Structures are given as structure tokens and as C-alpha cells.
Amino acid sequence: MQELGILDRELSELAEAVLDLARDYWSGLDQRPTYPDTNGEETERLFSRAWVEDGRGREILDDFKTIADRSRPTGPRFFGYVVGSGEPVSTLSELLAATLNQNVTSWRSAPAATTIERTVIGWLAESVGCAGFSGSLCGGGSAANLMALAMAREAKLPANEAGARPCVVYASEQAHMSIPKAVALLGIGRRNLRYVPVDDGFQMQTDALRNGIAQDKQNGLTPIAVVATAGTVATGAIDPLREIADVARAEGLWLHVDGAYGGLAAMAVPERFQGLAMADSISLDAHKWLYQPIDCGCLLHRDTSVAHEAFSSSGDYVRIFNQETAERFAFFDESMELSRRFRALKLWMSLQYHGRRAYRAAIARDLRHALLLAEAVMAHPDLELLAPVTLSAVCFRHRTTDNEAILRRVIARGRVYLSNATINGQFALRACFVNHRTTSDDVCAIVDEVTTAADRLDS
Ligand SMILES: Cc1ncc(COP(=O)(O)O)c(C=O)c1O
Incomplete structure (x- = not known):
């Protein structure tokens, strides 16, 4: 046997045992306390250990109970933050996705997986009323927001070749913390993020946005983007998307909608998301309100050529874009990562399993x-x-x-x-x-x- 090999019989016993653990966990989920009874000292003692020199074999599964008992479960009475519930069909699909071990970076690298990801992106876009948008899956809303603002800047004040120049981004006071983080990471600078006041319903005040942009322009600054939120993390408020889109269009700014928490609710109550389809980019988190296990973020965008401008480092994006066929497609030209895991399989399976x-x-x-x-x-x-x-x-x-x-x-x-x-x-x-x-x-x-x-x- 090779050093890392495993006998067929042993593998099938291990697989059975793993599935038993998952089944038992799911069936006992509603009995678990909503927060584990543990502390830092205990988890350090239990899990901070040296890597063993000789393999422990199947005994490693004994750790699962100890780990599960010190994990915060997302059972039926977990109401904190915005934490999706980890639908089991999706979870099982994760095992199959890892089994295939695809690098979903281009069609050549992962023909089926790449096409499947493009397909499920189409489903998500269409289900929130944005048919025709394309995009990619990513780690979560924070990554999607970062990519969106990178695209916004490349569209409005290109920085990839010459470096960043001063510019201004607008978001409401209720925007998620991933927005200032993205602004900082992109070198825009947190001081150049304007927090627009909200009204009694915690929605961005469009007049204040308009005035802020006018003021900045008057001062010789360069506004590039507005981030509207469709479902703020604190209260679930939806900014007035249509009004904000009108302002963004009139001022020539990119409109990104952070729908990481709320966007997918457009499937059930589309009337509350009027104007969403006017966005240039939209973040959605399927690991929140589509019940997928973490991670499953998504960035949708209207214009693929901008994604190429922002993320293709080959510089010849026009050639690829103009001559695109399925086989030429590459996510590495349209998103942040090169090696990418097969996130789409869980969506492909669970969305079709349940309908x-x-x-x-x-x-x-x-x-x-x-x-x-x-x-x-x-x-x-x-x-x-x-x-x-x-x-x-x-x-x-x-x-x-x-x-x-x-x-x-x-x-x-x-x-x-x-x-x-x-x-x-x-x-x-x-x-x-x-x-x-x-x-x-x-x-x-x-x-x-x-x-x-x-x-x-x-x-
Ligand atoms: C409105 C909003 N945007 C972005 C995020 C960040 O998403 P993630 O945790 O998937 O990075 C969240 C998370 O709760 C959110 O509520």
C-alpha cells in the first residue's frame, strides 16, 4: 500500500461511518443547546495538539462528537446574525464536489463544473429578476463586495495599470462592515467612503446622496460608485433601489447592490426589490437565505467586459471576450481567484432536488x-x-x-x-x-x- 493509500474495504467502512455521523447530527439538531457549553481553555486543551507522527486511522472519527459538542449548531432556534441552516442535500453534494476535486477556473480545467457554475449563476440571476446578468460564486458577501468595488473602480477610474487615483464611494450608514473593508483593501481609503444618512426606516436618503455627490464634485473629487443595501444586516432595510439607480445613472456612477443578506428574498417578494435589475453588480449569499452550507457567496454583474478589465491579468480580454465560446471560458479572467472549488454542485443538486x-x-x-x-x-x-x-x-x-x-x-x-x-x-x-x-x-x-x-x- 502507498503511504497515503487506503484499502477499498476500509474506505467504504469509513464512508459509512461518516454518513452515520452526519445523519445522527442532523436528527439530533433540534435537541442541541443553541450554544455549546465550552470555553477557550477547554477548546485549547482539546484541539490544540501536535500533528501525530503515525496515523490514527478510523479513530479520528471519535473526535467528531467532541468537535460537534463544541460547535455552534444552526438548529431551528438559532436566530443570531444571518446564518443559513445548511440544507442536507447541499451538504452531501459538498462531499461529491470534493470527490471530483475540480479546479473550477476554466472550461479546460473543469468542463462540466464550469458550465454548471455558469448555469446556476443564471438561475440565481433570473430568480431575483436580473436575467442576463452573469457572474461567479465566491466565499461570501465580503468577497463579492470587494470584487464589485474593484470592478466599479476599473470601470470608472481605471487603476490596474497606472495605480489608484483618489475617488469617492457612497454607502448608507447601515452598510455592512465589508464595505469599508473593501474600500480599504482597494486603496480607495476609508476616508473616501461617504456614509449617507438613513431615514426612520433605516433606508438611504436619496436627497442626501445627491447632495453629497454634488458637494464632492464641487470640491474637485471623483465619485465612482454607490453601494445600496438590499437587506441591511441590522434591520433588513432595503434602500430605495430605483431612486438610487436613477441618481447613479444621472451622475455616471457604478451602482452596486449589497444583497448578501436580503437579495435572494426577491424570489418570494419581488415587489420589495424594484430597481434591483438597474444595478451594475449585485452580491448575493446563497449560504444565508438559500440555506446552503458555508461557503456560497455570489457576485452578479451586468457587463462581463468590465469583469475582464478588473480581473484579467493577461490584458487581452477583448480577444477572449469577442471570441468567446464555451471552451474558451475562464473564471480566472472574471473573478479574484485562480484555483476555485466546485461550489456550484451543491446549488445544482439542492435547487433541483427540492425545486x-x-x-x-x-x-x-x-x-x-x-x-x-x-x-x-x-x-x-x-x-x-x-x-x-x-x-x-x-x-x-x-x-x-x-x-x-x-x-x-x-x-x-x-x-x-x-x-x-x-x-x-x-x-x-x-x-x-x-x-x-x-x-x-x-x-x-x-x-x-x-x-x-x-x-x-x-x-
Ligand atoms: C448586508 C451584508 N453584506 C455582506 C455581508 C458579508 O457576507 P459574508 O459573511 O458572507 O462575507 C453580510 C453578512 O452578514 C451582510 O449581512
Whole structure:
């Protein structure tokens, strides 16, 4: 046997055992505490170890339980942040994708996988009302936002050859932290990111955007892009996309829509995303609201030639673009990475396994869950809603008790997991529904847990 070889029989036993572990984990997911009972000292002791000289063989599977028990599960009562629920068909597809071990960088390197990724990109674009956009899958919304702003700059103030020149980018005060990060990484400079004020609904104020651009132009600066958010991370607000698109077009700016959290909800409630198709680029996160296991981000763009300008280092993008056939296609000319994994297989399999109707229904159910919680909050005399509910994020607080202390207690009890946000300077408890396993009973548990924690703190 070669050093890294494995006997057929041993491999098939290992495969069976791995599937058993996955099955047991899924079937017990709703019984697990929503946060693991562990601490840094313990995880260091358990997992910070030297690489063994001689292989441990199948014994390594014994570690899985220890690892799972110290992992934060995305079961039905996990409502923190924006964490998708890891649909099992997708998860199994990950094993098959890794089995094929494709480098999805070009058609020549991965013929089927490359075509499949282009196909699922088309499905995603079409399902959010942006048929005709192309793009690529990536690690997540942060990577997609970075690539989008790289494209924006190359389109408006090319920097790849001559280096960066000063320019200005606009986003609302509620923009995700990946936007200042992208601006910093691209050398635009965080000082050149203008935070446009929002209204009572946490949506970008278009007049303020218009005025900001005018002011910067008057001062001799060069605005290049506006980032609108379709589903802000704190409250789920959707910026007025059509109005912002009109401003961007009138001013000659690139419009990027960060739809990492909310964009895919356009499948269920397209009327809330009017104007999305006017964007030049759009970030979507299938590992959020399409229930895929991490990672599965996506960048859509209207004009492939700009992606080539931004990402092709060969410089002869025009030749490739003009003579494109399926066999000439290369993701390395249109995205950040060279070696790329076969992310599209999980989408290909799970989206077809369940069908479009099931996904639309799951998103619609998440939206209903948010309204159910909002109603329960409004019906309770001690609770107060802190922001309008546009999508599936609900921000609220207890009127009389320390909400930070409530949150700590709720998390420690392990029955539901909430996160927090700052809303108009106030500490808010925040629940976000992007989980196909959640039921209305799970939603009702939130108010019970919060009020019970408050009662305990008061007594
Ligand atoms: C609006 C928004 N944009 C971008 C991101 C970043 O996405 P990722 O965590 O996939 O990098 C998030 C994450 O929650 C988000 O909510």
C-alpha cells in the first residue's frame, strides 16, 4: 500500500461511518443547546495538539462528537446574525464536489463544473429578476463586495495599470462592515467612503446622496460608485433601489447592490426589490437565505467586459471576450481567484432536488416568522419593537430590564440564540430568520425566553 493509500474495504467502512455521523447530527439538531457549553481553555486543551507522527486511522472519527459538542449548531432556534441552516442535500453534494476535486477556473480545467457554475449563476440571476446578468460564486458577501468595488473602480477610474487615483464611494450608514473593508483593501481609503444618512426606516436618503455627490464634485473629487443595501444586516432595510439607480445613472456612477443578506428574498417578494435589475453588480449569499452550507457567496454583474478589465491579468480580454465560446471560458479572467472549488454542485443538486417552489415557500415562511415575532413583541407590554420589519430581521428590546444582561442569560440558557444590534443608539435584541428548520413554535419561544430571563434578573 502507498503511504497515503487506503484499502477499498476500509474506505467504504469509513464512508459509512461518516454518513452515520452526519445523519445522527442532523436528527439530533433540534435537541442541541443553541450554544455549546465550552470555553477557550477547554477548546485549547482539546484541539490544540501536535500533528501525530503515525496515523490514527478510523479513530479520528471519535473526535467528531467532541468537535460537534463544541460547535455552534444552526438548529431551528438559532436566530443570531444571518446564518443559513445548511440544507442536507447541499451538504452531501459538498462531499461529491470534493470527490471530483475540480479546479473550477476554466472550461479546460473543469468542463462540466464550469458550465454548471455558469448555469446556476443564471438561475440565481433570473430568480431575483436580473436575467442576463452573469457572474461567479465566491466565499461570501465580503468577497463579492470587494470584487464589485474593484470592478466599479476599473470601470470608472481605471487603476490596474497606472495605480489608484483618489475617488469617492457612497454607502448608507447601515452598510455592512465589508464595505469599508473593501474600500480599504482597494486603496480607495476609508476616508473616501461617504456614509449617507438613513431615514426612520433605516433606508438611504436619496436627497442626501445627491447632495453629497454634488458637494464632492464641487470640491474637485471623483465619485465612482454607490453601494445600496438590499437587506441591511441590522434591520433588513432595503434602500430605495430605483431612486438610487436613477441618481447613479444621472451622475455616471457604478451602482452596486449589497444583497448578501436580503437579495435572494426577491424570489418570494419581488415587489420589495424594484430597481434591483438597474444595478451594475449585485452580491448575493446563497449560504444565508438559500440555506446552503458555508461557503456560497455570489457576485452578479451586468457587463462581463468590465469583469475582464478588473480581473484579467493577461490584458487581452477583448480577444477572449469577442471570441468567446464555451471552451474558451475562464473564471480566472472574471473573478479574484485562480484555483476555485466546485461550489456550484451543491446549488445544482439542492435547487433541483427540492425545486424552485420549495425555496420560495421557505423564504416566505421566514418572512412570516419575522412578522409573527414582531406581533408577539408588540402585543407584550414589556417589549418594544425598535425598527420596522422589512425582511426577516426583528430588532426589539425589553422596556425595563438591562437588555445586554437579558441577552447573556438567554444565550447561556441555550434554548434560543439571539444576537444584538445598535438601533438609534439603543442596545437591541435581534432575531433573524433564514432557517428552513424553524417552526412557529420555535418563534414563540423567543418572547418566552426573553421575558423569563428578564423576570429572573428582576427577582
Ligand atoms: C448586508 C451584508 N453584506 C455582506 C455581508 C458579508 O457576507 P459574508 O459573511 O458572507 O462575507 C453580510 C453578512 O452578514 C451582510 O449581512
